[in-house]
Amino acid sequence: MTSSFNYSTHLIPPRPITSQSTQRPTSQRPTASHHTTTEPNSSLQQTNKRRCKCYDMYKQVVPFAEAWSWQKSIVEERKLLVDGNEDGLDSLIVVQHQPVYTLGTASSEENLNFDIKDSPLPLYQTERGGEVTYHGPGQLVLYPILNLRFQKMDLHWYMRALEEVVIRVLFSAFSLKASRVEGLTGVWVGDKKLAAIGIRVSKWLTYHGLALNVSTDLSPFSRIIPCGIKDRGVGSIKELLIGSNRPSSTSGYHEEGDGKLIDIAHESLLKEFCEVFQLELCHQSVSILRSPDR
Amino acid sequence: MAMASRLWVSKAASYLKISTFNRAFASVVKDLKYADSHEWAKIEGNSATIGITDHAQDHLGDVVYVELPEVGSAVTQGSGFGAVESVKATSDINSPVSGKVVQVNEELNSSPGLVNGSPYENGWIIKVEMSNADEVKSLMDSEQYSKFCEEEDNH
Numbered sequence: 001m002t003s004s005f006n007y008s009t010h011l012i013p014p015r016p017i018t019s020q021s022t023q024r025p026t027s028q029r030p031t032a033s034h035h036t037t038t039e040p041n042s043s044l045q046q047t048n049k050r051r052c053k054c055y056d057m058y059k060q061v062v063p064f065a066e067a068w069s070w071q072k073s074i075v076e077e078r079k080l081l082v083d084g085n086e087d088g089l090d091s092l093i094v095v096q097h098q099p100v101y102t103l104g105t106a107s108s109e110e111n112l113n114f115d116i117k118d119s120p121l122p123l124y125q126t127e128r129g130g131e132v133t134y135h136g137p138g139q140l141v142l143y144p145i146l147n148l149r150f151q152k153m154d155l156h157w158y159m160r161a162l163e164e165v166v167i168r169v170l171f172s173a174f175s176l177k178a179s180r181v182e183g184l185t186g187v188w189v190g191d192k193k194l195a196a197i198g199i200r201v202s203k204w205l206t207y208h209g210l211a212l213n214v215s216t217d218l219s220p221f222s223r224i225i226p227c228g229i230k231d232r233g234v235g236s237i238k239e240l241l242i243g244s245n246r247p248s249s250t251s252g253y254h255e256e257g258d259g260k261l262i263d264i265a266h267e268s269l270l271k272e273f274c275e276v277f278q279l280e281l282c283h284q285s286v287s288i289l290r291s292p293d294r
Numbered sequence: 295m296a297m298a299s300r301l302w303v304s305k306a307a308s309y310l311k312i313s314t315f316n317r318a319f320a321s322v323v324k325d326l327k328y329a330d331s332h333e334w335a336k337i338e339g340n341s342a343t344i345g346i347t348d349h350a351q352d353h354l355g356d357v358v359y360v361e362l363p364e365v366g367s368a369v370t371q372g373s374g375f376g377a378v379e380s381v382k383a384t385s386d387i388n389s390p391v392s393g394k395v396v397q398v399n400e401e402l403n404s405s406p407g408l409v410n411g412s413p414y415e416n417g418w419i420i421k422v423e424m425s426n427a428d429e430v431k432s433l434m435d436s437e438q439y440s441k442f443c444e445e446e447d448n449h
Contacts, residue, residue: 083372104379104382104384105359105361105377105379105384106358106359106379106384127377127384128382128384129379129380129381129382129383129384130382153353153446154353155353155354155355155380155381155383155385156353156355156381158383159381159382159383185381185382197382198382198383199382199383199384200377200383200384200385201383201384201385201386202374202385202386203331203386203388
């Protein structure tokens with residue numbers, strides 16, 4: 001049974017169709033009660049999902065600058081196609097990063113507990129929205145490059161949809177009940193944020209994306225006010241499952257456990273991503289991204 | 295609504311040159327030109343004042359930041375010249391015309407919300423000296439733009 005993501009109480013089919021009555025929600029902003037509606041959509045069951053190229057490096061720790069440059073070049077190529085009305089396939093890049101801090105377009109230095117010129121880690125000022133965040137090993141980062149014309153031309157919907165992917169992963173793979181907090185984009189378990197989201201849109205092409213803490217070392221978050229939110233914390237799946245962020249000999253949890261958590265999270269992320277965005281992944285060789293032509 | 299106030303509204307609307315619609319809809323100003331990426335241009339001689347439309351700001355939500363170009367930089371029709379950020383998403387603003395940026399609305403640095411509150415007036419973003427006035431012909435007028443928005447929202 002296909003559970004497509006329905007943002008409002010009106011059924012929104014995954015693919016645009018010509019006639020829709022009151023498709024847009026009456027208020028522009030998401031309401032406090034977000035529903036994960038999983039009404040069966042069998043009458044609109046999609047047998048031909050749009051294809052999406054997937055550059056899956058989930059076990060690799062990739063320098064931030066490299067993945068950023070891949071995204072930008074994919075977006076530049078697609079903008080040309082979009083201008084010529086020939087746009088093709090979406091892309092998804094999945095990586096882990098070496099430790100970095102990244103800033104968004106409006107990021108305030110006040111959210112850094114250090115002098116920006118003296119950052120303890122490499123620091124990148126990017127063109128995404130949102131405040132400062134940390135990326136590092138143990139955190140799965142997804143960079144979807146989607147043309148929202150093929151989804152829904154609504155940034156709020158897109159953010160809620162990204163949150164939806166993670167909420168479903170946390171529930172179906174880890175039995176963790178996660179939620180949204182109105183006004184605070186991201187995915188929360190209690191008052192801890194497990195996934196951060198920040199995106200850039202250009203001609204309805206999205207890039208940047210989301211980062212989910214699986215077994216991330218959370219201590220670098222203490223040097224920043226993550227996403228500018230002072231009175232809440234950051235969490236990880238591992239911390240929630242085994243109660244602490246360091247391997248505990250009494251619980252019998254080994255380092256390999258981290259790898260297993262990442263594997264499980266990764267598999268679930270791809271599955272839920274495909275469900276929410278109604279896409280079919282076509283795995284690509286990563287060497288394409290690394291070729292000298294790029 | 296009473297007859298008298300309905301009359302007032304439509305009189306006020308035509309005085310302000312704003313089109314009103316029966317159902318709640320973003321406002322569109324006559325005499326402006328529009329791009330399909332939801333920017334407007336007010337053409338006065340060789341100069342164009344540019345901003346984003348009510349429809350655009352409505353869809354974005356609260357604008358928390360506007361990235362302005364440098365005065366003196368070039369803009370090209372259809373290409374990005376700046377950006378607006380709302381809710382963790384930053385979007386490009388594209389220029390409806392090509393030319394040189396002669397003025398930017400510095401007020402937006404401290405009050406980015408002007409884009410939401412007054413998209414066609416105080417929320418203007420840049421002023422451009424056009425390099426090719428013919429480009430204006432490829433832009434939409436207010437009626438075409440209203441129709442375009444309707445179609446886009448129903449897609």
